[in-house]
Amino acid sequence: MGSGGAGSITTGSLLLEAAGQVGWYGLLTRSVGPQIRGGEALAMVRLAPTPVTGHGDRYDVLVALDWHNASRFIAEVPLDDKSLILADANGGDPPPAILATGAHLVTLPFTDLADELPGARPNLLALGMLSELLGISMDSTTQAVIRTLSDKGLSAAHATDALAAGGQLTTTFPHTQRLAPPKPRDTGRYWLITGNQAAALGALRGGVRFAAVYPITPATDLSEWMAPRLQKLGGQLIQAEDEIASMNMVLGASFGGIPSMTITSGPGLALMTETLGLAVAAEVPAVVVNVMRGGPSTGIPTKSEQSDLNIALYGLHGDAPHLVLASQSVADCLTTTQWAVQLSEALQCPAIVLSDQFMGQALTICERPAPLPDAPPRRIASAGSDRYDRYALTEDGISPMAIPGTLGRQHTADGLEHNAHGTPSSGAADHLAQLNKRCTKLEQYDYGDAWAEIDGEGETVVLTWGSTAAAVLEAATQARASGLAVKVIALRLLSPTQPDKMALAMRGARRALVVEQSHSAQFHHFLRAYYPLPDQVEVISRPGPLPIRPGEVLNLLLHGNQS
Amino acid sequence: MNKAEPLIARYSHKDYKSAVKPIWCPGCGHFGVESSLFRALAYLELPPEQVAVVSGIGCSSRIPAYTQCYGFHGVHGRAPAVATGLKLARPELTVIVTSGDGDAFSIGGNHFIHACRRNVDMTLLVMDNEVYGMTKGQPSPTTPADWDSKIAPGGTGVNPFAPLAVALASGANFIARGFSGDPNGVARLLVEAIQHPGFSFVQVLSPCVTYRPEEKFWKKMVHSSSVEPTHDPAVAGHRLLSDDGFTTGVFYIGNRPTYTATVGTSDNDLSAIEEELAI
Structure with a gap:
């Protein structure tokens, strides 16, 4: 120091x-x-x-x-x-x-x-x-x-x-500190990388070629790292006049057919929420990487907290189903952000990726994250002269999107409620049909196993998300060494919720620990709202900036709330 | 373009009109502006699918759905930002923002300033009726200070601002004013604005017959500019600040370089970037 x-x-x-x-x-x-x-x-x-x-x-x-x-x-x-x-x-x-x-x-x-x-x-x-x-x-x-x-x-x-x-x-001076000798490992398979760099790389791997951003701590270094590299790939990052503009520029570029993203932190996300609602209604893909810091308001810009969960989940006005994902480690910033781009493009829906200052600005040595399997790309409408319904009610809720320039597929992407054709409508039937469509496409999609990282087996289950997963996983390993069977479920996909998968993962659970870095226990309340928990529930919910450490989780695991 | 030249071309203005019926009141100035826009697009022989009309919120912002072009009807005030992203992503498209005085100058004021400054190649068409029509009669940034309304009894007491002067100071590359009662004149301005590289701003005085019936008399007040457009911002600034607000014509034609950015998806080879991280 x-x-x-x-x-x-x-x-x-x-x-x-x-x-x-x-x-x-x-x-x-x-x-x-x-x-x-x-x-x-x-x-x-x-x-x-x-x-x-x-x-x-x-x-x-x-x-x-x-x-x-x-x-x-x-x-x-x-x-x-x-x-x-x-x-x-x-x-x-x-x-x-x-x-x-x-x-x-x-x-x-x-x-x-x-x-x-x-x-x-x-x-x-x-x-x-x-x-x-x-x-x-x-x-x-x-x-x-x-x-x-x-x-x-x-x-x-x-x-x-x-x-x-x-x-x-x-x-x-006398000393005994010395590292255990390193284990031999292959050269060329490892990276020295920050979470913000990893998120940028994940976005690039996912195909993002346009970004519009406004500077904000602790997300700016992500934008700064991404800008020259986007240029190298034939893309562009531009600095907008504010976060509202950056979000709208992203929608404009994405409407133009280019996978696009913005990068921000809590106060910026607050400014973007109206436009995120537009992305939901108009069904325009867009990714927001939100590097969380202490809040509310200006809060503690340079330090970490997991307190933007509520705004990410519930911050949009109206009934606005959208994707919320959370990175779990520095390396996972890559995986989760890339997946978010894939999901956003496939589902024509905005995705918010929650990272935080701890992961975003942490530098780590990690194995190169494996490439994600290819995902279905954005479903595009090709030129034609027959009738085109931009918001057609399809079985899976996803309707082909025409990119400007495509002959005979002109339509208006609209934040006004509309009918299947895209014409503004205030009719009850159109509203219900389109609400159902936007909800269905998220619910019916197969998210596979990536919705959560699940580690171990046991009647004691620790539920966590985001960067606190690291402390939880370490504590669980130590608890197992002490003879306690522990299962860890760290959620990567927070919205839409996955009730069936969670029910399966929670089968046999008799005791749940919830671990999060939020003063008001936002994650705990989220779990209570959407997932059944066993009768015995213990919670660690502390605000930042102090990290939740493995010892604290281990203590709760082994000794319960009595200690 | 010669003022006497008839607007006849490969496309008819009807090719740009959709089947959606406008929500505007009978007698609304916006009907004329819409018609002027279609005539300008027809004159320029722009295929409808190569044109994107982007808007925010308000009566004027309803236009995208009334066109046969690609449209984006977004949130209040932010259309210049949407259009910026779209034009950077798809430079070959013709991008037009349709807006009103509340949308462009009040809630969207910041984006208006920075769109002028950034100078991306697009046209901002503001239908200025000096009132919020869709929310039923509130004062906008161009409403006279003493205009009585429910929300501001006796007037706002706040002077209207001069959007053309603001655009000039902010760096707009083409600045003009038209009147909806002269659809051919507005069409000519739009043709020139769309053709001119960079950010073009066209204010069209477009009466609101419902909430500002006195604006019906604008037709007696407008007068066309007796001087040629200038390339000198100082001269343009003097004219704009001493103008009565009813002069129509082109005030300023700039030659600032257009903001361009290459955006494409051609290169997918990340190996060089990933190699930077290797340890």
Whole structure:
């Protein structure tokens, strides 16, 4: 951790990259204040010989480049008497709460040493030290540093010297932290990727070639990563004047036949809801990736929460069935977003993908997600001179959509209620028929097994969604080691609901735990509304920004609410 | 185009008209504007399936369903944004936004400004009757400050703004005003607006006989511009700000480059992008 601009996030990213090069897995999550410079920045890195998808319960090592804003982070960095704190000697005094954890504090001369070495910065010394401490090869670390920082004028010789000097610091204090050796793995099958990048890639894989966006934290880096890559593929991302415009531009481009998306966070999603209703009524495919942050209102823009579930599910006016999906991990941001594009195109219906700041801005090493099987594309009407009913009442509710330019298939896509032909109608029969059509097409579609990730078997079932799935899965593994049979159901498809599949998945369940990061227990209420739960239900529903950790879930699993 | 030239071409204006009967009141100015639009499309010999008419909400925004073109009838005020996405995705289409003074200047004011600024090749046709007709008679951004209404007894006390001047300041590339009582004149303006590259804005004074019956006298007040269109925004600005609001004709013809963006689905090879992520 350190003041904004001190290089904490860079240090963490480079450490993760170096560890990844030699075969470890890892996850870096970031916590920053709202300031552009001079605020605070914390990089939380978890490394393991097996894939890492979530936070752990504690940290072994805390490196403090300075203590200036540390008090704002204390709650996010659980330490204990086995933890080691390595702090710069000139970084100020550690907050009493940090000392009270019992962690072992070592003061080191990062800044003094950096002043003596050409090209060195304190964070580079800290990186060399961490690399040595954890047993990551210095070659790998040096390469990562040169790849990233050579653009900024750092020479390879200076980088090597600074990292080595940092490594030498480990001889000045006792330590036992060291990573278990990595398991051998194939090269070329792994990615270093953030959730926002993964979502962008999923959209590109799904065929999205137009995006209109408005900047908003913590979704902007998704748009920024996507913009040049869309151009490379012959597509375009444009910055609209506001979120309402971006959503409407998306509908315009999609009406023109191009799979299209927008990218936003809670306040932007609120502005888009009227137009999402239009997409439902006019049956125009569109994907919204909503990277959730603390709300309501401006809330906590830089930190994570799962509190946009209600607006995603229920935020549209009128009876407006639509798709709501949720990513479950950094890598799953790709899979879920691609699936959302496929579903939206096939069903001519808007899809909201809920990601969050935790996943979106977390950097991870993961196996390349396998390509999704091809899905049925948008059903297109070809040219003809016979009668064309844009909103024909078909058996599966999906009616072929004519793309402008197609001879003889002219129609008006309309937010007004309409008849099968597309002519505006306020008649009761047309309204009912079209409501049924739009509902039927979502209900009759075969979503396969991807509606949820189901792990394990047992009478105790943990129900969760989104990024909290990581902590739940880890807790379930630990609970099984303690002899408790646990089944985890993590929902990917939130709307439309899947009552039959859920009934099957919940068969034999006698106890349910619901785990979510929302103050008002939005997910719990959603489950209560649509799915039968057993008599015994326990709930963890806390707001962000503090993550729900595996230990908390494990404790509830093993000891119930009495503990 | 020569003003004396008759509008006769390969397509008849009837080829652009759908079977849907307009909801407009008898005597509404919009009938004339609709007819002008169809005449302009016929004159330009645009195949109906290559034209998209995009609109928001209000009496004027009902036009898409009355056409035999592709139509998009969206939410209130946002049609310029829909049209932007559509034109970028399908540059070969002719994209026309039909709107009213409430839709384009009030709820859609932000999109109006930025559509002018962005300068995508499309035509914004605003039927300005200085009133909200569909919601039965409320003041709009072009309604006089002292116009009495149920919602603003005694008037709003707020001066109307000058949409053509706003368009000029925002970067519109073609600015003109017509009068619905002169359908041929409006058709000529639309022909020129559609042909001119970039964002074209045509305001058509279109009386609301139901809520603003006094607008029937507009036919006595309109007068055509006695000067040639200018390419100089400073000259256009002076004319627009000193105008009485009833001058018809082309005020400004700009030469800003049109905003274009390539959008296509041809390249599906993601391997280079995916390779960037490899570790």
